[in-house]
Amino acid sequence: MYQHILIAHDLRDTADMALCRAAQLARQHSARLTLLHVLAAGQSTEQQEKVRQTLDQSLTRYAPPGSELRILAGKPSDVVLQEVQNSGCDLLVLGGHQQRHDLFSGTSLDRIARRCTVPMLLVARNDSTPYQRAIAAIDFSLCACSALGKASRLLPAEAELHAIHVFEPDKGTAKQVAEQLQMQQGLIEQLLHDETQHLPPDSPKISHEVLQGGILRSLQEQIKARRSDLLVLGSHGRSAFSQALLGSLAQHFLHKAPCDVLVVR
Structure with missing residues (x-):
């Protein structure tokens, strides 16, 4: 609240x-x-x-x-x-x-x-009806977890909150990349399980997925495909993803927002 x-x-x-x-x-x-x-x-x-x-x-x-x-x-x-x-x-x-x-x-x-x-x-949107579809960009930083929690408390109970982790695999064979992806999926599932334990019982439903590719393009595609009315970003942290948010990614979405943007430190 x-x-x-x-x-x-x-x-x-x-x-x-x-x-x-x-x-x-x-x-x-x-x-x-x-x-x-x-x-x-x-x-x-x-x-x-x-x-x-x-x-x-x-x-x-x-x-x-x-x-x-x-x-x-x-x-x-x-x-x-x-x-x-x-x-x-x-x-x-x-x-x-x-x-x-x-x-x-x-x-x-x-x-x-x-x-x-x-x-x-x-x-960024001329629409003041309650939010219904939100996307949260997450990694393994405390800041990203805080952003997920703040977004859950901002949204009405009937809204959908979709957490996205963008995975850029190290060079390797197809098998090695598949193993890296599986590990990332397991870690994100555990992270979200742990974080949702701290949320109020009337929090919106949280879904998630792990994507491969560039962060900016992946988020742009997901916002468009899901017709999201809110993008949730952590503003800083120690991981590579969070460092990117401090620079060009956060700047891009703040100045060319495709939907409303919630930024959480």
Whole structure:
């Protein structure tokens, strides 16, 4: 269960889209909702009041009663990260879009994703119905296991959560590769068995599979084939897969998200 959701809103259409998702999750979890806006430098008092009125309208239209509005000044990424700490929230929601913007520019978004101490949800789909089909990329790191658990608690009980481990075999004969694959499958099965013991009884059903090939292509194909509405990623760890997530893989999915993306440290 999530208890306090923080949504960073930059006044764009995608921010209201993210607000709708944050509001849906707040209702699902009976959680508090706080909307944060970071003022642009040099705004006049009149402009600031107009911003407040616009945000109040969005809260009234989309958010549950009692939701809080916070308007602060400063460098956007720093303000967001500091407010995560100060507010005690347990989920940060951002709206994703392709156009460059200070809060969501490449370096700022990557910095927030790397340093955010709570799960970060990037909303890329204009759909605020409860999640139904999620994919979690897993390896043997603690971070990936944490991401699986956080996703299980985020999803409704009737949703499907499909865990995928992408296996790139060492060079060898066909028999040796088959043996490596069998070993990976056994290890993943044991890992998931152990992890599911810690989940609430009303958690969504978790299926899994081990795939051979490149990580990026495998995830792209699975997201498309399963019509997934959420991709779950661990953001760091010690394994080769987790190191890849820190670099090009996480960056790719954060900036070219085919669906909503949940990033967990």
